Amino acid sequence: MSVTSSIARTSKDIARTSKDSVRRLAWLYHPRTWKEKGILWSIGLALGTYVVAVVILGIWWSLEPDRFDIRASTQEVAEEIELPQSKRKNLPAGLTSTAAAIFVAKTLLEKPGGYLSNDRLPPGVYLDNIPNWEFGVLVQLRDFVRAMRNDFSRSQTQSIEDKDLQVADPQFNFDSEAWIVPSSEGQYRKGIKALLDYEKRLSDNNRADGQFFVRADNLSSYLEVVEKRLGDTVQRLASAVGHTQLNVNLAGEPRGRSAKPEPREIRVKTSWWKIDDVFYEARGTAWALGHFLRALRMDFEPILQNKNAEVSLEQVIRGLENSQETIWSPLILNGDGFGTLANHSLVMASYLAAANAAIIDLRDLLRQG
Incomplete structure (x- = not known):
């Protein structure tokens, strides 16, 4: 029997089996x-x-969304706000960063299954990995929009807040688990609309209305918030393996005091039931933050070049991207230290800790004259 006839017979058998199944x-x-x-x-x-x-x-x-292309998403938003072709080659400052915020928010609502954190019906009510991923993304989105409202859109501390960012900020800070009217999705869509309105005003010809200031101190202020968020996330990830640490809350302040007495040593350990929750929240944090920093890299390119800080920012982004590698295990493992089993939380903590260390170096460069 020839190979061709064998393949033909196999194809017929498969077709016959498919018909029988139907x-x-x-x-x-x-x-x-x-x-x-x-x-x-x-x-x-x-x-x-x-x-x-x-x-x-x-x-x-339960599948996590892929990374989207910053340039493509910016062009898509430019089409949505009907930005003239003459401005699309040399985009106004802040347009890319705002587009990244819009796309992160849209992904949160439009990924497979939609927004799941407030679901009350199966299968959403049974899932916990993606809702925790969503919360990590949402926290970063809130921080970024707050930075746009307080820093990027204002020239000085005494300047007036942008009217659209003044709307967007509280919308994204709405309860993440609300499902009865008003729902979380409804409020977040209002936030997206406010960002689109801000984007339109950034690109119009009215110089007195709608601004985004590319300054080293603005970027440094936002990175300070990111540094604290990542520090908290790394500590919670590292606590997957219980350990005792010394209390350094008042280190460097001899006359400092706290509201309540604190022990000299603290035992820190994440509950076994919360290991995967913290892990997926960290995944969402790194996913959203990676997009924001890639967008800021484009908007703040002149500043980064002047401070010779491009490589430092690239190092931060590289660490965040490494944390998004495919998880091949069906479960988030929590092996002890150097034991036989892997500890996914510690691997994630190592990537984010490296990114956080690079952020500290980056802020030092931005503060230099």
């Missing part, structure tokens, strides 16, 4: 079959179908 499914779900088998059999089939559908949807909805 015929079998049609027989199972035909009303006549339900009538013949009885009510209990019909209920069992319906329940079985429901469970299979919920499991498949749950797996699909």
Whole structure:
């Protein structure tokens, strides 16, 4: 028998099997079959179908979104706000960063399954990895929009707040688990609309309305917030393996005091039930932050070049990207220290700690004259 005839026979067998499977499914779900088998059999089939559908949807909805292209997303937003072609080659300052915020927010709402943190029905109510990922993204989005409102859009501390960012900021700080009107999704969409309105005003010809100031102190102020967020995340990840640490809350301040007495040593350990929650929140944090920093790299290119800080920012972004590598284990493992099993939390903590150290170096460069 030739190879060609063998392949042809195999193809026919596959086609025949597929037809038989379709015929079998049609027989199972035909009303006549339900009538013949009885009510209990019909209920069992319906329940079985429901469970299979919920499991498949749950797996699909649990997939983390891919990284989007900053330049492509900026051009897409430029089309949405009808930016003239003459301005698309030399984009106004802040347009790329604002577009990144808009796309991060849209991804939060439009990924497979939509926004899941406030779901009250299966399979969303059973999922916890993606809702924790969403919260990590949301916290970074809140910080970024707050920085746009307080720093990037203002020339001085005494200047007036931007009217659209004044709307967007509280919208994204709305309760992340609200499902009855007003829902979280509804408030976040209002925030997206306010960012789009701000984007339009950035690109119009009215010089007195809608600004984004590319200054080293603005970028440094935002990075200070990022530094604290990452420091907290790294500590919670590292606490997956319980350890005792010395209390350094008042280090460097001999006359300092706290509201309540504190022990000299503190035992820190994340609950076994919270290991994967902290891990996926960190994944969402790194995913969103990577997009914001890539956008800021484009908007602040002249400042970074002048401070010779481009490599430092690239190091931060590289550490965040490394934390987004594919997870091949079906479970988030929590091996002890140098034990046999891996500890995914410590691996994630090492990437984010490296990124955080690079942020400290970057802020030092931005502060230099």
